[in-house]
Amino acid sequence: MTTTERDHGASPPIAAGRADIRARTLRQDRWWLPPLANALGLATFVIYATIRSFWGSAYYVPQYHYLSPFYSPCLSASCVPGSSHFGAVLPAFPPWIPLAIVSLPFLLGFRVTCYYYRKSYYRAFWASPPACAVAEPHSTYSGETRFPLVLQNAHRYFFYVAFLISVINTYDMVVAFQSDGPEGAQFGLGLGNIILVINVIGLWLYTASCHSCRHITGGRLKHFSRHPVRYRIWTAVSKLNTRHMLFAWFTIGTLILTDFYIMLVASGTIPDLRIVN
Numbered sequence: 266m267t268t269t270e271r272d273h274g275a276s277p278p279i280a281a282g283r284a285d286i287r288a289r290t291l292r293q294d295r296w297w298l299p300p301l302a303n304a305l306g307l308a309t310f311v312i313y314a315t316i317r318s319f320w321g322s323a324y325y326v327p328q329y330h331y332l333s334p335f336y337s338p339c340l341s342a343s344c345v346p347g348s349s350h351f352g353a354v355l356p357a358f359p360p361w362i363p364l365a366i367v368s369l370p371f372l373l374g375f376r377v378t379c380y381y382y383r384k385s386y387y388r389a390f391w392a393s394p395p396a397c398a399v400a401e402p403h404s405t406y407s408g409e410t411r412f413p414l415v416l417q418n419a420h421r422y423f424f425y426v427a428f429l430i431s432v433i434n435t436y437d438m439v440v441a442f443q444s445d446g447p448e449g450a451q452f453g454l455g456l457g458n459i460i461l462v463i464n465v466i467g468l469w470l471y472t473a474s475c476h477s478c479r480h481i482t483g484g485r486l487k488h489f490s491r492h493p494v495r496y497r498i499w500t501a502v503s504k505l506n507t508r509h510m511l512f513a514w515f516t517i518g519t520l521i522l523t524d525f526y527i528m529l530v531a532s533g534t535i536p537d538l539r540i541v542n
């Protein structure tokens with residue numbers, strides 16, 4: 266049957282809309298596995314990050330200047346001496362306010378509104394839909410056009426702040442190459458530095474591969490040929506963008522690893538494995 270025949274009713278009419286299939290899905294594979302794994306992974310991160318953000322101790326190693334990313338930037342007078350790399354410009358906080366209250370809401374907003382995480386948690390927690398070719402349980406669908414989901418469109422603005430926080434994390438990483446020895450400050454290198462470097466590289470890859478970053482670098486251009494620099498940056502960002510999911514999960518792992526390692530060293534549970542000084 267050709268399109269013309271169908272359009273003009275030359276053949277028996279076909280049903281409008283979807284096929285009348287009563288089963289929720291015809292898939293035979295374990296389609297529920299990815300949303301389940303996503304739910305467990307995201308829940309683990311949210312629980313860990315929440316506990317650690319309110320923990321309020323074991324986030325800084327004075328001798329090696331290791332600062333947990335969950336406490337950066339530490340701007341309160343409540344911060345451990347030395348951990349305020351940009352000065353303690355804010356007053357002391359009560360214990361129920363996280364010391365990184367300045368950055369955490371933006372980082373949370375950046376991740377929550379991320380295009381990849383949206384897909385991930387819509388499927389994992391709202392079953393909307395749970396997987397490809399699996400019907401969702403909801404009878405209506407309003408997309409992201411109404412409150413509160415319309416706020417997802419603020420992602421670009423969270424990106425700007427997250428970019429700035431990645432610069433701050435990079436500064437924290439550089440500062441940590443300085444250790445305090447008997448003769449004063451000196452270059453130092455330990456396992457903590459390696460973990461911090463891996464984490465910062467991951468954070469930059471995740472930030473630079475953001476869909477908003479791709480649009481900021483190459484969007485709204487009519488002629489790439491007239492903007493060769495932006496075209497090159499957009500091309501690089503586009504390549505990274507194809508791995509955005511990978512970087513999203515990688516940084517969840519490195520953030521937990523970095524904070525957990527610093528917590529162990531800062532609390533005296535384990536010593537830092539030193540390579541130089």
Ligand code: FES
Pocket residue numbers: 375378379380381382420424471472474475476477478509
């Ligand atoms: Fe994931 Fe922007 S789309 S961080």
